[in-house]
Amino acid sequence: MPGNSFELPSIFMRAFFLASLLLASTLAHAELPETDWLELMPKSDQQALEQMPEIDHNSPEAMGTFTDKGGLKQSKGLPAVMYSTKTVASMNGKDIRLGGYPVPLESDAKGNSTLFFLVPYPGACIHVPPPPPNQLVLVRYPKGLKIDDIYTPLWVSGKLKVEKVSNDLADAAYALDAGKVRVVEDADL
Template sequence: MTQSFLSRRACLALMAAAVALPGRAVASGFREITWADLIPAGVPYGEIIGLGQIDEVNDTWNPEYDANGKKVNTRLNGKAVKLPGFMIPFDVTSAGVTTFMLVPYVGACIHTPPPPPNQLVFVTTARPWPGDRMWDPVWVYGRLSAQSLTTQIADVGYRMTAQKIEVYEW
């Protein structure tokens, strides 16, 4: 009968791999999606069909979209995804941004009418994103929820709790 023992070096290497693996598993366990993926297959992009309402208190225009703008891709519900976009901050502390809307292009919801609800993601994060980086394009990693929400800026079709946020570099 032979006994095999791991060398001390092999044990240390295994322990180091076990510690490093969860971080890599988090990054690799996310499916990269695009904004087009948030629209169900076969559904055209939502269009503004009516004037909507002017919110004089918040000085915003809440447009009225056709039914396509409110249709969400339920196949992504509960999926771990990675989505690029820009932040529209809601809650900012001295540590940084903790709640924001992820939007597909710069200025969405602020300088132009908001995109349709199925093109907006409401994000919360336990780790604040630094305030001096909030205008950078970002990748947001998290579990997507096809759950609507009305905010002071727009109706939103998705929610996500960010597990990781990083600068988008191209």
Template structure:
């Protein structure tokens, strides 16, 4: 793809997001600040084969979780935590292998990748904070989930956090907006209730 074509695609993507934001703003929805984290999950006991609620740190392999738990926090003045965990693992495709084939439910923000003529989103990235892949650099691949939904979903707002439920796969997917170390075949999308 030529540099001019890449720039045109980038400009069109930005224009599309601005139109979506303007439309949502007109509907009275206030967007969260860029970098707003997805809500934390309270773990629940689940039976084998049942849907398990997970949080974003569970996407990291156990050794990475231990390493980051022992590290000092990013400086308070550090914009969007650029010295924090996400910045320290740029392009990290390491995964939590225990999630392969698991039925999971995870909260996050949707970055649409494919919108059909009917307006339904059938492919999207699920990310841990608002603005990821659009307004700020993307999180590391092991903090992005590529989601496919055969039926598609009509998004009320890209500013909302959503619960996504489905079967997790540990395989990579790269698009112009970022790279994901996980794929989720979703069967349910619902707005996160704060």
């Protein structure tokens, strides 16, 4: 009987260990909770956007300036919040999952996008004005993803960095090294 008193706890320990492994495996395959785009913007910028008058696409402030390479930059005259590069420090280094729309920048030899902007609404860098830099995220995805349509929403998961990026197309206040990129499916909604 003395041997049996030690056997029972060891059975429980093995069962607990196996249950822990199963839970860890399940959590490893679960997706991160969705990060809202407004979490990337300081409260002061959120308030400024809420107080901003609606932009009429026929008004002078809606006009953008095309660069030599065809990119659309914001013209002068928009409210300051539309140029804001203010970031949220607590987001730096955070693993996130962000939904948005791609604006392809670079592709690999197979035609897969390896570098793109993620924007909060479709066509954001095509229509004027583009989102503020703190609402644009440069995504680096070395694995590459075939992007057939910029109006197809994506989930992008990875480590977010406060990093100011500027190119001919737009300016961004964040960059993300993506570990996973996938198309948003109906079941996600």
